[in-house]
Amino acid sequence: MQTDSIIIDKRPVIVALDFDDLSLARALVNSLSPEKCRIKVGKEMFTLFGPDWVRELVDKGFEVFLDLKFHDIPNTVAKAVKAASALGVWMVNVHASGGPDMIYAAKDAALISNTPPLLTAVTILTSMDERQFGAVYDTGGIDEKVLSLAKLAESSGADGVVCSAREAGSLRRHVDKHFCLVTPGIRPKGSAVNDQKRIMTPSEAIDAGVNYLVVGRPITQASLPASVLSEINASIVQLT
Numbered sequence: 082m083q084t085d086s087i088i089i090d091k092r093p094v095i096v097a098l099d100f101d102d103l104s105l106a107r108a109l110v111n112s113l114s115p116e117k118c119r120i121k122v123g124k125e126m127f128t129l130f131g132p133d134w135v136r137e138l139v140d141k142g143f144e145v146f147l148d149l150k151f152h153d154i155p156n157t158v159a160k161a162v163k164a165a166s167a168l169g170v171w172m173v174n175v176h177a178s179g180g181p182d183m184i185y186a187a188k189d190a191a192l193i194s195n196t197p198p199l200l201t202a203v204t205i206l207t208s209m210d211e212r213q214f215g216a217v218y219d220t221g222g223i224d225e226k227v228l229s230l231a232k233l234a235e236s237s238g239a240d241g242v243v244c245s246a247r248e249a250g251s252l253r254r255h256v257d258k259h260f261c262l263v264t265p266g267i268r269p270k271g272s273a274v275n276d277q278k279r280i281m282t283p284s285e286a287i288d289a290g291v292n293y294l295v296v297g298r299p300i301t302q303a304s305l306p307a308s309v310l311s312e313i314n315a316s317i318v319q320l321t
């Protein structure tokens with residue numbers, strides 16, 4: 082749909098590693114190639130295995146998205162982003178609802194690193210539907226809030242947002258073509274939805290103008306994870 086004007090990465094899949102067992106995670110990583118995907122380390126693995134695990138992945142040649150979704154006062158977030166940047170990661174994220182000063186501080190901290198990571202801001206979690214959203218926010222709906230948070234993130238210096246691919250088509254009409262859209266809640270046709278609410282298939286997401294697809298359990302829980310990754314890559318290759 083918008084794919085002629087935006088820059089789509091040749092490796093759009095980011096594999097979300099959510100494991101409590103380091104040897105299982107290592108076995109999976111050893112079956113993957115940095116030429117075929119990037120890796121996301123989130124709260125579970127970082128809490129259990131810390132910066133050493135992130136360094137191990139970086140040393141293996143993977144571009145790592147350190148997904149710790151910082152959300153705190155600007156000074157604290159800036160220091161956390163500085164520490165994350167020193168690990169050599171490719172992307173870090175914050176919650177957009179932390180506000181403009183927090184996002185500016187995060188971006189400034191990333192920029193002083195020797196290898197500045199991309200900074201993305203989480204809009205509305207893909208596990209939320211309108212009912213969950215209404216329990217948190219008094220007015221509006223998900224689409225409207227994702228758009229306003231994305232505009233806030235863009236004007237505050239973020240490189241992109243984390244959102245659902247369902248919002249990508251609308252966001253693409255309002256943000257710069259270089260502003261990247263990172264979308265979890267990706268489910269190949271027929272795979273279990275789990276706790277995700279706003280989902281799309283890989284090809285639908287790319288067609289909607291997404292830059293990066295975050296895919297966890299459909300790959301990590303498969304009996305042949307590398308084959309599922311190859312199938313996803315093949316399903317989108319003609320679109321990229």
Ligand SMILES: O=C(O)c1cc(=O)[nH]c(=O)n1[C@@H]1O[C@H](COP(=O)(O)O)[C@@H](O)[C@H]1O
Nearest residue numbers: 097123148205206207243265295296297298
């Ligand atoms: O920031 C994220 O990565 C994220 C944001 C969001 O809105 N939804 C979301 O699912 N995620 C993460 O993306 C991954 C999705 O994993 P699966 O549901 O297993 O594909 C998890 O690691 C989540 O923590």
